[in-house]
Amino acid sequence: MLNMPERTYLHLKYTGLNQNKMETKKCYVCGKTPLSKDEVGLTKKIIDKKTVVFYCLPCLAEYLEVTEEELSAKIEEFKSEGCKLFE
Ligand SMILES: [Zn+2]
Helix, strand or coil, X not given: CCCHHHHHHHHHHHHHHHHHHHCCCCECCCCCCCCCHHHHHXXXXXXXXXXXXXXXXXXXXXXXXXXXXXXXXXXXXHHHCCCHHXX
16 A cells, blocks of 8 residues: 555646646636537637637637537537547
């Protein structure tokens, strides 16, 4: 058995590695994490490709004053166009 500090260290190390790999994003408004590929892709597509601020679907909908359904439809539209941001 590992003692507590070691376990915490290993956990942080593992989580850190995982974050780098997955590029874990957090919602700027509500703090939801991780955001889905669709949410990240949509934020980039709508706000800016180089944005450092990301939104989850409900918060992005509120920010843009549209419904989540409209955003979901947009995601499908962008995907069908072959948008690279959603791969
Ligand atoms: Zn949010």
